[in-house]
Amino acid sequence: MENIRLIASDMDHTLLTEAGQLPPHFGRTLDALEAAGIQFAAASGRPLYTLQDVFGERSDQLALICDNGGVVSYRGTIIHKQLMAAHDYQRIARFVQEHTDGLPLICGIEHAVGARKDQAFDAVYREFYHQLIFVDDLPAWSGEADKVTIYLPHNNAQQVFDEAIAPEFGADFTCAVAGPVWIDITPKHINKAKGMSLVGRKMGISSEQMMAFGDNFNDKEMLAYVAHSYLVANHNPSMAGAAKYQAPSNEEYGVQQVIAKVLATRNH
Structure with a gap:
């Protein structure tokens, strides 16, 4: 040592x-x-x-x-x-909303961005993302961002990762289970x-x-x-x-x- x-x-x-x-x-x-x-x-x-x-x-x-x-x-x-391209985080957010029971957050450099319909989870999000805004159409938001995180309120992060996220995004991004209720997606490497x-x-x-x-x-x-x-x-x-x-x-x-x-x- x-x-x-x-x-x-x-x-x-x-x-x-x-x-x-x-x-x-x-x-x-x-x-x-x-x-x-x-x-x-x-x-x-x-x-x-x-x-x-x-x-x-x-x-x-x-x-x-x-x-x-x-x-x-x-x-x-x-x-x-290392920023993500806007079309990438927008595609990820849209996929999560349409094909999983997870709630996407786009991790902007200055603040995290959530969907207004998910605002009930403000306290959960804000524990980790002290600067946070909500918008009506999350997949349409654009700005400097470096990650998409997915909140899984049903404690099924591993299942959603295995069945949906890894098959869809694993080849093009770094995807990881970050806890029982979180999945993180960042640029490759x-x-x-x-x-x-x-x-x-x-x-x-x-x-x-x-x-x-x-x-x-x-x-x-x-x-x-x-x-x-x-x-x-x-x-x-x-x-x-x-x-x-x-x-x-x-x-x-x-x-x-x-x-x-x-x-x-x-x-x-």
Whole structure:
């Protein structure tokens, strides 16, 4: 662990508790990492503006891999932005509305965009997308966007993914189950590993000097990319074997426990 220079963690069900909270005193952990010369990265399906809200004034000392790699910010500066073509996200939104029981959200760079008929789910959406608008005709909206996320209120994300999303879009986009009620669709070759490689290039380090934590399929490429990979104990069972090591669950603050061990190696 002595050579670690970059530690990345997924947010939901990994770093955050089930109540959506950071581990206690995590700000102190971030300060300790900074003092040790170790860069922390939040690698999430959440957008930049939401991650900035979560970490507040410390966000400018972090790497933020947002929208599964669609936007990457390094210490306050956006170093990568991969937009989707309007005709692509419009087609995806229309397909989801017409052929699934899912509800599409177009993830704009400045705000997420939902269908006005789905406004009853505002509170669910806004937990992850702090900037949110609703429009009458979602597949007609156009603007800068880097992802489509699909909310599955019937808890059937894996089934909808297998039966509809993967067959329709898997060849042309990166599609991943992001939780029991979420599916993410991003441009081809965009994922959290791509984000890690961009941050590594900025820092002048290799994947051998990286550690990452995750729990679900949108973490899979990142966990394969880094030398020190961890699944939290509460990971999706289908992800078994996707990482070299296991950390305690998010409710036990497993990410913070492992980081404490990394920091301990610096204090010897």
